[in-house]
Amino acid sequence: MSTNLTLRSILDANKLTRPNFSNWLQNLRIVLRQEKKLYVLDTPVPSEPCSDATDEELEKYQCFIDDNEQATCVMLACMSPQLQRQHENMDTPTMILHLKELFVAQSRVEKYQISKALFQCKMTEGSSVNVHVPKMIGYIEKLAQLGFVMNHELSFDLVL
Structure with missing residues (x-):
C-alpha cells in the first residue's frame, strides 16, 4: 500500500x-x-x-x-x-x-510554432553565444516535453 x-x-x-x-x-x-x-x-x-x-x-x-x-x-x-x-x-x-x-491537437500547434521558431533562429552578428545557445536549447527542450524528441546529433547540428 x-x-x-x-x-x-x-x-x-x-x-x-x-x-x-x-x-x-x-x-x-x-x-x-x-x-x-x-x-x-x-x-x-x-x-x-x-x-x-x-x-x-x-x-x-x-x-x-x-x-x-x-x-x-x-x-x-x-x-x-x-x-x-x-x-x-x-x-x-x-x-x-x-x-x-x-x-x-493543441500540442501539435504548439510543436509547430516552437519548431518554426527553432529553425528560424539565427545568431545575429555581434550577439552573444551565451544568449543564443540557451535560447535554442530551450526550444529543443520544449519540443521534447511535447513528445517531439530529436536525436542528439540533430540537436547538436541545429545549435551549430
Whole structure:
C-alpha cells in the first residue's frame, strides 16, 4: 500500500495542465501498471452481463467496473478543478480519448510554432553565444516535453 501512495505522489506533484499532457499520461500509466489497472485505459467498458450470466462473467464484469472506478478517481484527483468538472461523469477510456482529443491537437500547434521558431533562429552578428545557445536549447527542450524528441546529433547540428 505504501508503494501505491509513493507512486501516486508522482501524479500529485505533476497535476494535469495543458503543456504536460504526455508526461502526465506517462506517469498515470506507471501508477496504473503498478496497481494492475492499466488495462482499463484502453479497454471499452463492457456491456452489463445478461441475467443468465455465469458467476465468472459477473465477477469479471464487476472487477472491470471496480478497476475502472479506481482509475477514474486517480485520474480526477490529479487534474485541475476545471478539468475535474469537465470529466467527472466519464469512464476511464472515454476520459482518455477526450483528453487526447483536447490536448494532442493543441500540442501539435504548439510543436509547430516552437519548431518554426527553432529553425528560424539565427545568431545575429555581434550577439552573444551565451544568449543564443540557451535560447535554442530551450526550444529543443520544449519540443521534447511535447513528445517531439530529436536525436542528439540533430540537436547538436541545429545549435551549430
